Amino acid sequence: MWSVKSAAVVALIIWVIVLLYLSQSLFSLQGKADSYADASGVTSRLDEALSNIRELKKQNDRLQEMIQQERKDRDGLDKRRLKETEKVEKLNRIRENREEPVKLQEVAPKPLSEQGAASGPSRVGEELRRGLDQRIWEIFYYLRSEFKKSDKEPSYKNHTIDQLIHLLAYSSNISDTQADWRKASLEALSERIQKKIDEIQNPDDCAKARVLVCNLDKQCGFGCQLHHVGYCFTVAFGEGRTLILTNDGKSWRYSKRGWSGAFLPISKCTHAAAVNGEGVASYRQNSERRVVELPIVDALQDRPKTLPLSFPKQLEDEMIKLHSNPPLYFISQFLWYLMRNNAEMEKVIEKAVSNVPFGEGPIVGIQVRRTDKIGTEASFHSVDEYMEWTEIWFRVQELRRGHPLKRRVFVASDDASVLPETKKKYSNYEVFGDVDIADTAKLMSRYSDASMYGVVTDIQLLSRCDYLVCTFSSQVCRMGYELMQVRRPDGEAFHSLDDLYYYGGQHDHQQIVIEDHVPERDNEIELKVGDSVGVAGNHWDGYSKGKNRRTQRQGLYPSYKVIEKWRIIDFPVFNN
Known part of the structure; x- marks a missing residue:
């Protein structure tokens, strides 16, 4: 099909030809007029020719305007295309021209014929899908917050929130189209990471293995102590060292039997066999000493690159493609390995799990941290705040699934009054929890086997829930969220009433x-x-x-x- 410019050029050529013809006719007529001044009809033909010339001139002017406008439009389109291209190139430069070890880049998807049926969607496609869902949530957060401050009609507010909840449900359903592939792929990746951890933790010769010693007894609560060991674990793993607990964790104040009171040994190597009478050196990166000891992260001067929120470049594409929060997913692998229950702890967990109908429908876990946190590390949040976000999640799920859902919630708390309060105020919910565990979480009962069993049970049950509502200032809440990533990975299955997810001592987020x-x-x-x-x-x-x-x-x-x-x-x- 001809462009406007091509049509204008052809019309201009035709106009020139006609003009030449009319000019010739005009000169011929004018010559005859000199010889036959009285000839009839000459004047009228001359006027007609002049009129045609004037009309053709107008058409020529219009064609010239069309050509100029077409040039302007084309130039404008070229400029817009150039601007978009420059914007994309600029973002690519931002992502790729970085200082190591930070890396941020997009990988163009391969053709489907090259990906294979089992590879699922492209990495870029998954990032775009998650980005869309995240931005819908940000709109929801913004409008919900603004509506609470405004005096707009309640019907307007409710209608807008309803529309956003429908949009969130629609967005979640897009994710569900690849749920089975994503779940299977993450399980395979977790198995690969767990196998590598187990390989390093159980060397052929304990006396020759490169070892990192970690003191379990950091002066803080259970979640803080486990996260401290997790930090030791990532540093050891990053350097290919076997992690060993000081004195095998036997002096752990949370249990009279030490680490083995709840969990399996973290290595076949004992502290004595691994150290083998050799002097233990203070940690520094890439030390040539076979045995080194790591201080608490607060006192660490030589900070290794492997600290959270880092993850391996060797697994980069898989992690970014499969999970919305790769650093969370990676650090969770170490907490999962540490918290492998011994036979006694497993029985305690199995009994607690049997009292909550997991698998019979969705359950939201809420963890309400009170006692020593309030007024220092965290603000007070009422039960109503937790339940508001619980209800929002259930509304989204009902729209996704297309039918009403029974409301179920599992409550974990160090405040024994939270469970009965929730049952009383939210009678339309089935509420599960254990008041006895809350009692053992009190400060005066905290360092006992009963308290340890209770907090481990809460963490394990929270990790089995479909969604978490809590405060990420709580170590217990974050641990439940971390174990969830290996059990049923979903980096977006939470709402925190305060902090973003973080790991103590992490590199700058x-x-x-x-x-x-x-x-x-x-x-x-x-x-x-x-x-x-x-x-x-x-x-x-x-x-x-x-x-x-x-x-x-x-x-x-x-x-x-x-x-x-x-x-x-x-x-x-x-x-x-």
Whole structure:
């Protein structure tokens, strides 16, 4: 089909030919007029020719205008295309031209014929799907927060929230189309990681193995102590060292029998066999000493790259493709290995699980941390706050599944009053929990076998729930969320009433800006595409708080204008 420009050129050529013909006719007529001044009809023919010339001139002018307009439109389109191309190229440069060990990049999907039927969707497709779902949630957080402050009609607010809940359900159903493939792929990846951990933890010769010794008895609560050992584990694993607990964890104050009071040994090597009378050196990166000891993370001067929130470049594509939070998924593998129950603990867990109808329908787990946290590390949150987000999740699930759902909730708390309060106020819910466990979690009862059994039970049952509502300032809540990632991986199956997910002692959590932001309020910060932002937290109202590394300004910014800046580093243990 001809373009406007081509048609205009042809019309111009025709106009020139006609003009030449008419000019010749005009000169001929004018010559005859000189000889036959009185000839009839000459004047009228001359006027007609002149009129045609004027009309053709008008048409020529219009054609010229069309040509000019077509050129302008084409130039504008070219400029827009160039701008979009430059934007894409700029984002690619931002993602690829990075300082090691940080790595952020997109991998173009292979043709389906090359991917194979079992590989599922592309990595880019999965990132886009999760990004869409995340942005819908951010809209939901923002409007819900604004509606609470506004005086708009309740019907308007309710209608808008209903529409967003429908949109969230629709978005979740898109994810479900690949649920079986994703679950099977993550199970295979977890098996691969667990096999590698077990291989390093059980060397052929304990006396010759490179060892990292970790003191279990950090002066803090159960969740804090387990996370401390998890930090030791990642550092040891990153250097190919076998992790050994000081004195095999026998002096652990949470149990008279030490670590073995609840869990399986973390290695076939005992502390004595692994150290083998050799002096233990203080930890430093890439030390040539066979046996080193790691201090608590707060006192660590030489911080290794393998600390959370890092994950292996050898598993990069699989992790980013399969999981919304690869660092969480990776660190969870170590907590899972540590918390392998011994026979006695397994019986306690099995009994507790039998009292909660897991598998009969969705269950939301809520963990309400009170006692020593309130007023120091966390703010008070009422039961109503937890249940509000529980109800939102059930509404989304009902729309996804197309039928009503029985409301069930599992309650874990260190406050014995929470369970009866929840049962009384929310009679439309089946509420499960154990008041006795809450009693053992009190400060005066905390360091006992009963308390240890109770907290491990709560963590294990939370990990079996379909969704968690809690405060991520609580170590117990984060541990339940971590174990969930190996049991039934879903990085989005939570709502925290305070913090984002974090791991104590982690490297800086950073995000990259993908859209400029001009501050609208004094407490907001400027963002430019490509800026790196150190994240302090998400306020769950459409805004996050952080520090712009370029401007050194700290403040709020729209959460949807950033993406994660993953820490992807080399873990040599995966090279063979």
